[in-house]
Amino acid sequence: MTDDGLRITPTRRELLRSAVRTLSRVWRSAPAQLLAYLAVALVGSAAPVMVAWLTRAVLDHVAQHRTGSLLGLALAITAVTTAVAVASHAAQYLRAEVDRRTAASAKDELFAAVSRSTGLAGFENPAFLDRLRLAQQSASHPGRLVDTTVSAASGLVTVVGFVGSLALISPAFTVLVLLAAVPALLIEMRLSRRRTAMLWRIGPAERREAFYAQLMSTASAAKEIRLFALGDFLRLRMLAELRTANAARRRVDRQELLIQSGLAAASAGVAGAGLVWAILAAGDGRLGIGDVSMFVAAIAGVQGALNVMVAAGVMAYEHLLNFQHEVSIVTAGPDLPLPAAGRDLPPLRRGIELRDVWFRYSDDHPWILRGVDLFVPHGQTVALVGRNGAGKSTLAKLLCRFYDPTRGAILWDGVDIRDVPPQALRDRISAVFQDFVSYELTAAENIAVGDLALAGDEERIARAAREADVHDTVTALPHGYRTLLSRGFASEQDEEADGVLLSGGQWQRLALARGFLRRDRDLMILDEPSSGLDPEAEYEVHRQLRKLRSGRTSVMISHRLGAIRDVDRIVVLADGVVAEEGGHTALLADGGVYARLFSRQAAGYRDDDMEPTGALQ
Numbered sequence: 001m002t003d004d005g006l007r008i009t010p011t012r013r014e015l016l017r018s019a020v021r022t023l024s025r026v027w028r029s030a031p032a033q034l035l036a037y038l039a040v041a042l043v044g045s046a047a048p049v050m051v052a053w054l055t056r057a058v059l060d061h062v063a064q065h066r067t068g069s070l071l072g073l074a075l076a077i078t079a080v081t082t083a084v085a086v087a088s089h090a091a092q093y094l095r096a097e098v099d100r101r102t103a104a105s106a107k108d109e110l111f112a113a114v115s116r117s118t119g120l121a122g123f124e125n126p127a128f129l130d131r132l133r134l135a136q137q138s139a140s141h142p143g144r145l146v147d148t149t150v151s152a153a154s155g156l157v158t159v160v161g162f163v164g165s166l167a168l169i170s171p172a173f174t175v176l177v178l179l180a181a182v183p184a185l186l187i188e189m190r191l192s193r194r195r196t197a198m199l200w201r202i203g204p205a206e207r208r209e210a211f212y213a214q215l216m217s218t219a220s221a222a223k224e225i226r227l228f229a230l231g232d233f234l235r236l237r238m239l240a241e242l243r244t245a246n247a248a249r250r251r252v253d254r255q256e257l258l259i260q261s262g263l264a265a266a267s268a269g270v271a272g273a274g275l276v277w278a279i280l281a282a283g284d285g286r287l288g289i290g291d292v293s294m295f296v297a298a299i300a301g302v303q304g305a306l307n308v309m310v311a312a313g314v315m316a317y318e319h320l321l322n323f324q325h326e327v328s329i330v331t332a333g334p335d336l337p338l339p340a341a342g343r344d345l346p347p348l349r350r351g352i353e354l355r356d357v358w359f360r361y362s363d364d365h366p367w368i369l370r371g372v373d374l375f376v377p378h379g380q381t382v383a384l385v386g387r388n389g390a391g392k393s394t395l396a397k398l399l400c401r402f403y404d405p406t407r408g409a410i411l412w413d414g415v416d417i418r419d420v421p422p423q424a425l426r427d428r429i430s431a432v433f434q435d436f437v438s439y440e441l442t443a444a445e446n447i448a449v450g451d452l453a454l455a456g457d458e459e460r461i462a463r464a465a466r467e468a469d470v471h472d473t474v475t476a477l478p479h480g481y482r483t484l485l486s487r488g489f490a491s492e493q494d495e496e497a498d499g500v501l502l503s504g505g506q507w508q509r510l511a512l513a514r515g516f517l518r519r520d521r522d523l524m525i526l527d528e529p530s531s532g533l534d535p536e537a538e539y540e541v542h543r544q545l546r547k548l549r550s551g552r553t554s555v556m557i558s559h560r561l562g563a564i565r566d567v568d569r570i571v572v573l574a575d576g577v578v579a580e581e582g583g584h585t586a587l588l589a590d591g592g593v594y595a596r597l598f599s600r601q602a603a604g605y606r607d608d609d610m611e612p613t614g615a616l617q
């Protein structure tokens, strides 16, 4: 089965490589703990064999009335069982410690790989999101492979110990017991593959279930859910997804129940036959009482240990199948093609040109841009205007190279932006997106994320806040710039962790300040920078923007046409192309799309309910 290039059942070689990779990571993350864990596990696994031999000796001594050394044997049994009890607790602690340390490095590696992806398409790909979810699960318990390896190794020690003892009594039974384990292992591995494939299949249902659950526990969604009484609707949808996933799990569980019951019955049959043989042999005088006890303990021990080994093998296999998701993310190549030689991107001198740019989000999606030709001259402001869905934000994302044009090219002073590393391009850009992020960090940090190199520069942060008309708001907060902008981390120990919430417009101004902190960049992209601002703030912000923009290159997207009438050039996007282009006055005179949009908006500000007239209709 394949999905988006990922095989659910990898080859043996891939599994082996994954096993080496995950075990070497465990070794690098927690070498001392791993060695101690192995030592303790070894003690635990040798103990049953030692106890069986000591019991045999006790029984033989009793049968032969040799009571002299019984006390010593009893003390030895006590010492061994005490060591086992202590070892089991130590193993538990060491196992958890190995898991904790390895999980930290696994998550580090996984999220470093996720952050390395330069484009956005991966986050819009359901297969990638499923893989990421499974990879996170795998990275949360990376020590499982060690557990299973240790279990298998302990089982092997026990098996070897008992097989030796069993072979002394009955070589034929030894072979039979060992052979019986082979089909069990093969069948269990097949079941394991089925389980992993099922987990992959139910991934979308589990993601939807998580989405509904998260929606019902999110403050931002709580208003609408209550007002529109969506609680039952969302809960039922969540339960429907859960039932779908549960039905698939149940089917596999039932298959496993049937098959594993059969395997258990077969193994009990072998043990029963052995017991009958041992009793008959004891009756004939071929086995002593100690031999019978040893034989019974050895059969149970070998079968039990083989079961442990089979289960460990299956778990290791399952873990490695899941680990494949992690490996595929960590070793994935760049999501956007990178230039062979990482050349630098010089400061903008002439301008940015979109040459016959076509774009759609994927082969299954409609064309958004259908041959856009546009020039953004250095030092000028170009405003993008158009109806909802015209592709304005898409064009802004292409300028930042979050996606590559499906056809055509974007040239920075004549250099195709695909020929420079994405980070070199982005270092030259400042942007305020329409769907900016409200970070649950302090006010200062919310601005500083615009340029982390300036995180300690209080003066620059305050200046950006003043330009975005948010400085007074921030200084009035309980801890000023140190105020946490979240109510989600309240704690009795830390007074400052109990933060505050901002209004929509205040958040927008902070996002603007974030963009202003990068004022020295070559290109500024502002996507609806003032949509949530009150009229005074909007006036103030646009006054600042005019100041900041002057002599700088910027692309501004706005539905507030009054705010962009003074820009150098207005570009109207419609039907995926540049439909109109020019200054405000010229476009009004042309009487096209811009004139119609402008006059409709202007009519809303007039007292009289006048319909647009003349060319503007």
Ligand SMILES: Nc1ncnc2c1ncn2[C@@H]1O[C@H](COP(=O)(O)OP(=O)(O)OP(=O)(O)O)[C@@H](O)[C@H]1O
Pocket: 124, 361, 365, 368, 386, 387, 388, 389, 390, 391, 392, 393, 394, 395, 434
């Ligand atoms: N990530 C995406 N995957 C698929 N389609 C998308 C994606 N983002 C946007 N679209 C689609 O692309 C089209 C253009 O969207 P875009 O956000 O660029 O429009 P816009 O002109 O900025 O609209 P608005 O004025 O409403 O902000 C829309 O039809 C939208 O559904």
